[in-house]
Amino acid sequence: MLLNISKKQRSILIILVIGTFLGFLNQTLMNVALPNIMTEFHIGPSQGQWVTNGYMLVNGVMVPLTAFLIQRLTTRKLYLTAVGLFALGTLIAGFANSFAVLVTGRMVQAIGAGVFGPLMNVVVMNLYESDKRGQAMGMIGLALNFAPAIGPTLSGLIITQLSWRFLFLIVAPFIIADFILAFYLLKNIGNTKRLKFDFLGVVLSSIGLGSLLYGFSNAGATAWSDFTVWGFVVIGLIVTALFIWRQITNKTPLLNMAVLTYRQFVVAMLINVVLMIAMYGGALMLPLYIQNVRHYSALISGLILLPGALITALLSPLSGRLYDKYGPRYLTLTGILLTTVGTFSLSMVTLNTPIWLVVVSQLIRQLGLVIVLMPIQTEAFNALPLSLMPDGSAMFTTVRQLAASFGTAALVTVMTQVVVYAGKAHPTHTTLNQLQGIQVTFLFASVLMIIAAAMTTLLKQKTTI
CATH class of the missing domain: 1.20.1250.20 (MFS general substrate transporter like domains)
Structure with missing residues (x-):
């Protein structure tokens, strides 16, 4: 499907696409399953939404941190860690005996999944010349576009025939297989840098982006006049503005605004x-x-x-x-x-x-x-x-x-x-x-x-x- 690329490039791209596909797929599988989960654990919609909101918040908070991680850690070490965490979270959620454990599993998944997309983009840009990047990013489109589209259909089929737990247990073998492939075939791309870790930047980005995402997600079911919407959006805007100011004035920013x-x-x-x-x-x-x-x-x-x-x-x-x-x-x-x-x-x-x-x-x-x-x-x-x-x-x-x-x-x-x-x-x-x-x-x-x-x-x- 991809032309004029080496076997090494193809194998690296396939490994990264599999991980990213499974990460994006997992974001969309839960919506259809939520009523079943709520029934099994005897919870209401306000609690149940944390199956999706918890994943989204952790995933969103992780993304700015990836700019630092990608430069500080080798490609192989970062990807194996991310896939390992995603696999661990998948197993925790699949065998969860309480709603709290399920949400914990989803959040562990999100830590790994938050790394997949940004890391894959950087690897592709390093592997391919500018006139071949479109082909490689087109392959990535399989993960970014197809996974969210197929998720509800696949989820409906699984929920109808099996249990919501199989939404995790069916994914688990694939992500474990991707870990094994990465362990043997994934090579390091680019060079690492000894960057200073901006702890305050991480705190500000986590609070700012987390508040914005939480406020917007609440707006889907709650009036904008409710504090859980406007309050968190305002907090998010203020703290995100502080994060941006911190990145502009800091000599070693977490995220380079250049x-x-x-x-x-x-x-x-x-x-x-x-x-x-x-x-x-x-x-x-x-x-x-x-x-x-x-x-x-x-x-x-x-x-x-x-x-x-x-x-x-x-x-x-x-x-x-x-x-x-x-x-x-x-x-x-x-x-x-x-x-x-x-x-x-x-x-x-x-x-x-x-x-x-x-x-x-x-x-x-x-x-x-x-x-x-x-x-x-x-x-x-x-x-x-x-x-x-x-x-x-x-x-x-x-x-x-x-x-x-x-x-x-x-x-x-x-x-x-x-x-x-x-x-x-x-x-x-x-x-x-x-x-x-x-x-x-x-x-x-x-x-x-x-x-x-x-x-x-x-x-x-x-x-x-």
């Missing part, structure tokens, strides 16, 4: 922010439409999403090759416009829209996203010198997670407000009111995509460092 002086990196990152807001928020709307408005099962909902997921898997490597050949601007614009068409089409769904039309609209949406997501990420990293790659990867991944979390909260808020407004006019039309909320939310996401399309004019056609 990456923000590279215009092409900043433009690509901002485009990605808008894409994440529209993509993650929009992705939440479709299952709500299928299950709550059309009253199909969670399994059917997952199957409806499956064709788009398969398109993502099949075309991710191709999108990378197209980037290497044509550059970012026109490829990104094409992908965003396709995503806009698919998203706008979903804003027109009704109570009687044929399901095949929903499948096609989502497929077009996914086709556009697979064309744009990895090329825009590759372009961001290509804009940086190799010395700043760990910091750039950590920065890009952190901002992407914040955008995804905020996007979900923002679009859920749009939907909720529309439903409330419609409910005042037609209090008995519950299903129709929810449909109207979903339609407006997809329309709002379409507007965001148009903004992202306009931002592509700021991209250079080719970047060389």
Whole structure:
């Protein structure tokens, strides 16, 4: 699938893709299983959400720290440690005899998973010349794009036939096998540096990013006027601002803010922010439409999403090759416009829209996203010198997670407000009111995509460092 790369490069890439795929897959498996977990441990939704929120918070807090870890530790030592922790957390969660142990297992998983993506980005940038990075990042797209898309379908199948514990026990052999492969085949890439550890920076980033992610995640189910939303968002903004000031003034920063002086990196990152807001928020709307408005099962909902997921898997490597050949601007614009068409089409769904039309609209949406997501990420990293790659990867991944979390909260808020407004006019039309909320939310996401399309004019056609 990848051309003109050595056997060593291919084996390293495969090992890293497996780990990253399993890490991203694990983020999405829990949503469908949450009702079963709550029933078994006799807990309510406020406690149950920590299965996903605990994972997300630890994962988000780990990412800025990876810039330091990648430069301080060898590739082999860091990856083996991360995979080992992920495997340990998977086994703890799979055999958990209490909810507290389950959440602990998820958090241990997240410590390892937080390293996978940033480390893989840095390794790829070091292994490949700039004209081959698109192909490699296209392979990474299999993990970044396919895993979240296939997660709900796979989870639905496992929960229907087995127990929620098998969501962990089925993953465990694969991550252990990846550890064994890495132990024998993974080589060190790049050189280590004896950096001073910025303990205060870690504390500030953990509190700041953790508060932001927690506040945004609460906004999906709680009003923004609640302290658990606005309070944590404000705390997060203040502490994150202190973290940024600390990094700018510190001689040995945890995260080098010099990456923000590279215009092409900043433009690509901002485009990605808008894409994440529209993509993650929009992705939440479709299952709500299928299950709550059309009253199909969670399994059917997952199957409806499956064709788009398969398109993502099949075309991710191709999108990378197209980037290497044509550059970012026109490829990104094409992908965003396709995503806009698919998203706008979903804003027109009704109570009687044929399901095949929903499948096609989502497929077009996914086709556009697979064309744009990895090329825009590759372009961001290509804009940086190799010395700043760990910091750039950590920065890009952190901002992407914040955008995804905020996007979900923002679009859920749009939907909720529309439903409330419609409910005042037609209090008995519950299903129709929810449909109207979903339609407006997809329309709002379409507007965001148009903004992202306009931002592509700021991209250079080719970047060389």
